[in-house]
Amino acid sequence: MNTPLNDKNRFGLASLARAKLVERYRGQGAAQPASHTSARLRVVSGAPDTLCRFEHHPAYEKLLVSQAAAKRFGVDNPFFRVHDGVAGATSRIGGREHLNFSSYNYLGLSGHPRVNKAAKDAIDRYGSSPSASRLVAGERPIQRQLEEELAAFYGVEACVAFVSGHATNVSTIGSLFGPKDLVLHDALVHNSVLEGIKLSGAHRRSFAHNDWQALDLLLAQTREDFERVLVVIEGLYSMDGDVPDLPRFVEIKERHRAFLMVDEAHALGALGETGRGIAEYWRVPAAAVDIWMGTLSKTLAGCGGYIAGSRALVELLKYTAPGFVYSVGLSPALAAASLEALRIVQDEPQRVARLQENGRLFSEHARLRGLRTGHSQGHAITAAIVGSSLKATKLSNALFERCINVQPIIYPAVEEKAARLRFFLSSQHTPEQMHTAIDALASLL
8 A cells, every 4th residue: 555645754755865876976986965964965976077068068169160260261150140021032131132042932922911911810819829739728720721721732631730840850750650660761851851760760771862763772672671661752852952753752662662751841832833842743643642741931931840641640640749749839820821821822823933934044044154053953942062161151251242142051061072052042033133143153153
């Protein structure tokens, strides 16, 4: 029979615990508490400062070295610049108007009057936060509306929205797969996928970028050694601006009885005749892909992520994915903003057409001016590869002085020889603005 923990019992257990700690640290040569009967136990560890101060953390020290090297070479930090206003085709930075190629406001919907009004109306009705996990006390009609219309947009059964795009991948992969499973992914897949695989404990193998033949061979060699197998690719690769051969990947995953997950973060709104992404681009039925992942922060002008697919998949995630179950629900204002943006995408298909035309124009002119654009295929993202992190950073700063904002992508985000400037395009950019940026970079090179 259990004895109630009255004050006397609690005091006895606390004394016993202190005595055990004292004995433990006496054997390790640690300092003893000032008083064995004191309510506080003072234990002094022998750990050096390097292990208990962030100033001595190896990653921080490495950061300081790289910053000192940049300063020695006279290179200003191009990161964390403050934008004062909506970041569209142009943006106000440091009191000056800049041409802006560093934001993924692809269809110009962030700041759109209809989107702003929807967000404001949602705040007036629901407040700024659901104030709880949706599972227990945070469900709002606007969140469900967004999920239902996203599912209909994709042509699948259901959808679930998360508060973070990065956490969407981490939590989804981490909760659906485990140590007996295998995840095969494109070598250039996003960091969130890699973190999700770590969390899952599944085995991991990468295959060469967009190389469906390499994937086929890997599956032939490994499929029988694991229970579930997941293949992860992106719809539009954010570093290079190219797309995979989706029909090939679908055929391979079906033949080897694997799951296929497509990260549509940059593809929604950018690919396909009406912006429905890579499935529309390749005319592949949406149901041929098991897991559609996307973000709300790009075309859809909000913040967060989503998973779309079968009803069973979505129900499973709503009850088991830590990033959904243990997180506050998506802000009503953000859900309303993304929902209205999704409706505008369908109401105004000319925005998609303009973005796609801008992608073609930018890519063609960049090549004519001799820029190395790598794998870029003339979509919403074009890379200008310069081959050195130092060079990429200097070029970014030089362009910034000319009121052109484009960020460098440097090691370790990419290989040192693949350091680049990455241009995000918008349906709002004019041909003159794009030519100005390309010509300026070409002259600097």
